[in-house]
Amino acid sequence: MTSTFGRRRAALALSICLSLSSAAGAQTAPAKIKVGFMLPYSGTYAALGTAIENGFRLQVQEQGGRFGGREVEYVRVDDESDPSKAVDNVGKLIKRDQVDVIVGTVHSGVAMAMARAAKESGTLLVIPNAGADAITGPMCAPNIFRTSFSNWQPAYTMGTVVGQRGHRKVVTVTWKYAAGDESVKGFAEGLQKSGGEVVKDLTVPFPNAEFQALLTEIAAAKPDAVYAFFAGAGAVKFVKDYAAAGLGKTIPLYGPGFLTDGTLEAQGESAQGMFTTLHYADALGTPRDDAFRLAYAKTWKLQPDVYAVQGYDAAQALAVGFKAVGGDASKRRELIAAMEAARIDSPRGAFVFSKAHNPVQDVYLRRVDGNVNKSQGVAIKALADPARGCRMPAAS
Numbered sequence: 001m002t003s004t005f006g007r008r009r010a011a012l013a014l015s016i017c018l019s020l021s022s023a024a025g026a027q028t029a030p031a032k033i034k035v036g037f038m039l040p041y042s043g044t045y046a047a048l049g050t051a052i053e054n055g056f057r058l059q060v061q062e063q064g065g066r067f068g069g070r071e072v073e074y075v076r077v078d079d080e081s082d083p084s085k086a087v088d089n090v091g092k093l094i095k096r097d098q099v100d101v102i103v104g105t106v107h108s109g110v111a112m113a114m115a116r117a118a119k120e121s122g123t124l125l126v127i128p129n130a131g132a133d134a135i136t137g138p139m140c141a142p143n144i145f146r147t148s149f150s151n152w153q154p155a156y157t158m159g160t161v162v163g164q165r166g167h168r169k170v171v172t173v174t175w176k177y178a179a180g181d182e183s184v185k186g187f188a189e190g191l192q193k194s195g196g197e198v199v200k201d202l203t204v205p206f207p208n209a210e211f212q213a214l215l216t217e218i219a220a221a222k223p224d225a226v227y228a229f230f231a232g233a234g235a236v237k238f239v240k241d242y243a244a245a246g247l248g249k250t251i252p253l254y255g256p257g258f259l260t261d262g263t264l265e266a267q268g269e270s271a272q273g274m275f276t277t278l279h280y281a282d283a284l285g286t287p288r289d290d291a292f293r294l295a296y297a298k299t300w301k302l303q304p305d306v307y308a309v310q311g312y313d314a315a316q317a318l319a320v321g322f323k324a325v326g327g328d329a330s331k332r333r334e335l336i337a338a339m340e341a342a343r344i345d346s347p348r349g350a351f352v353f354s355k356a357h358n359p360v361q362d363v364y365l366r367r368v369d370g371n372v373n374k375s376q377g378v379a380i381k382a383l384a385d386p387a388r389g390c391r392m393p394a395a396s
Helices: 002-028 046-062 083-096 108-121 152-164 178-193 212-221 232-244 264-271 287-300 306-324 332-340
Strands: 033-039 070-078 101-103 124-127 144-146 169-175 197-204 225-229 253-256 275-278 351-353 359-369 372-383
Touching: 033 046, 033 083, 046 070, 046 232, 046 287, 046 306, 070 083, 083 101, 083 108, 101 306, 108 124, 108 144, 108 178, 124 306, 124 332, 152 178, 152 225, 152 253, 152 275, 152 359, 152 372, 169 178, 169 212, 178 197, 178 225, 197 212, 212 232, 225 232, 232 264, 275 372, 287 306, 306 332
Parallel strands: 033 070, 033 101, 101 124, 124 144, 169 197, 169 225, 225 253, 253 275
Antiparallel strands: 275 359, 351 359, 359 372
């Protein structure tokens, strides 16, 4: 009896020890790294937001689902490409969800509000698309990085290309918002340096896609060329309307790559032969790009575009940072320093970050051939945004 009681007491003691050990292990298990996606999941830019998230998740999967040894958890907010809702939406991620890092967005007006909130709260922000020049200009901050481009970069490059092709009088057309304004300004700077000038700026409110009045003005102005900044569904409509109006036969249409990226299947014959400039081209033919494109297609049953690359590289940059601090998001200074020093092995070609945290990267001249933006070579190598007005404070 005594022996039986003793055995039971020993078993109970062992059970308690194991339970306590298990509880202690649960308490010390590393918390997940919480990534907040603030991207467009509806409206004109919905496909772009999906591509960015797909690219990001693919790279995290390649990291074993972890950053710095810690599992990654996702929170999603649809920004609706609406600047008026941006403050509330980013506040949800920062205050309600208490994310470690925010990834977003596409629309420059929304991104400006996100950057202000990140700067005030100190939350790490990685921008996988929106090219607003001010974000890596006067609004630059240690905790804000961009893995895409500044609006100036592809626009300035196309300005130099158009001027070098002998076009002297050019009309520009865009949505009237930050990205469009800055793209046209960058284009005009490059064009002027190459001997041309912008003779007329035409705009339409975002996301209006009624272009007939603008096309009539272009036909009347008879410029040597037209530079257009549109993306997503708006780009599809403009390119098709331009071709339907017969303008493409006499007035060549140029633009940054967003005019044709992710839109070629819908644009069809209307886009054939069009030249654009961007920091990526379809099927560059490098081993790195080939591997990325194959993995993306296998994972998502879709072909990747520049937006997928930018999302993928946002995850690559964060992976470098979190690896350096063993997944400890509180080691902000060390995490930022690691990202600043990173050389990102991107499908677009390797790039580094400028002092303003914008990619220093090659910009390609591309020509539409079927459903491919085929590279015609590097138009400008290792182009750095001028980051006008950036006074980068030290990381805290």
